[in-house]
Structures are given as structure tokens and as C-alpha cells.
Amino acid sequence: ELEHIVNRGARILGVGMTEDGAHEIAKRSRGTPRIAGRLLRRVRDFAVVAGDENVDQALADKALSQLEVDNAGLDSLDRRYLSQIAMNFGGGPVGIETIAAALSEPRDAIEEIVEPYLIQNGFLQRTPRGRVLTPQAFQHLGLAVPKRPDAPQLGLFAEPE
The missing domain is CATH 1.10.10.10 (Winged helix-like DNA-binding domain superfamily/Winged helix DNA-binding domain)
Known part of the structure; x- marks a missing residue:
């Protein structure tokens, strides 16, 4: 469900999102849609700075790691x-x-x-x-x-x- 929320948010924000990119953001969002949206916006910012059109798993992982959100969703x-x-x-x-x-x-x-x-x-x-x-x-x-x-x-x- 969170992956759907992330994908919908990506469409609204006008950012390309791969399936594994949405999965990476969703799994680190603590099971909370509000946090998933916040992380999506921050990952989008990283994508814009990097000049990437699509958010994939590697970009999401790099951005979330720099934001100090680990694989378990701990900040x-x-x-x-x-x-x-x-x-x-x-x-x-x-x-x-x-x-x-x-x-x-x-x-x-x-x-x-x-x-x-x-x-x-x-x-x-x-x-x-x-x-x-x-x-x-x-x-x-x-x-x-x-x-x-x-x-x-x-x-x-x-x-x-």
C-alpha cells in the first residue's frame, strides 16, 4: 500500500519512479504514509540535484542514507x-x-x-x-x-x- 502511495505522490510531483525505487522509500517510511510522502519529497530533491529523471533503488538508497534513514527506517x-x-x-x-x-x-x-x-x-x-x-x-x-x-x-x- 505504501508503494502505491509513493507512486501516486511521484506522479503528482512529476518525478519518474521505478518499482524498486518506490519499494525502497516505502520500506524506510516506518509504515506511515505521511513519512513516505516526506521521504519522497526529499528523495525527489536529491534526484533533481543529481539530474536524474527517474528515482530508482540506488538513488533512493543513496538519498535516504545521506538523510540518515537506515534500512530499518531508523533515523x-x-x-x-x-x-x-x-x-x-x-x-x-x-x-x-x-x-x-x-x-x-x-x-x-x-x-x-x-x-x-x-x-x-x-x-x-x-x-x-x-x-x-x-x-x-x-x-x-x-x-x-x-x-x-x-x-x-x-x-x-x-x-x-
Whole structure:
């Protein structure tokens, strides 16, 4: 559905769009049509500057990478959030107030913008003790998953059997 939205937006904006270009933009849009439209406009700007008539997968990937939107749809704030917890708090648990202070971002913005997508995609868990990164988050950041003594009780970081 998002690919259709991207293709329709491209027609309205008067930019050529290949099927794989639309797919690349759609997969990085966090499942949100509004974000897909915003990314499309930014990729179109890159295409205009590059002098390309069509947006293909390579152009979309290059533009989105320069915009710091990775293959999972995470932007620089998402990665700062995950890195902060991973590097400074050992993967958690850590409270939201501490995270907000460490990132110099408002608590509301973190809870309403950043965390829902990270939770939906299995990078973050909210526990009674605070936020905890999942092994998937460490893998996405290219970090080793830490061994946690409290893992069996929380059900986190457990080794597959």
C-alpha cells in the first residue's frame, strides 16, 4: 500500500519512479504514509540535484542514507536513543527521565515519537524497571549482545535453546 502511495505522490510531483525505487522509500517510511510522502519529497530533491529523471533503488538508497534513514527506517534520533542505552546503560533497564536528560530531548517526544516504532519493531521493551534493549537492537547497532545475569527472570537476552 505504501508503494502505491509513493507512486501516486511521484506522479503528482512529476518525478519518474521505478518499482524498486518506490519499494525502497516505502520500506524506510516506518509504515506511515505521511513519512513516505516526506521521504519522497526529499528523495525527489536529491534526484533533481543529481539530474536524474527517474528515482530508482540506488538513488533512493543513496538519498535516504545521506538523510540518515537506515534500512530499518531508523533515523539519527532513533539510533542516538538506542546507542545511549546500549553504550551508557549496558542495555538497560534505564528510566525515561534519565534517557531524556542524556539525549537532551523532551520526555514526551521520546515516548510519543521514538519509542512506539522501536517497540513495534522489537528493538525496545518497556519493563517495570525501565527501558531495555533487545538483542535485535544490539545486532542492528553492530554491537555484541551483553551477557546479563538477570536475563532469565526478565526473559530478555536469553540464549536460544
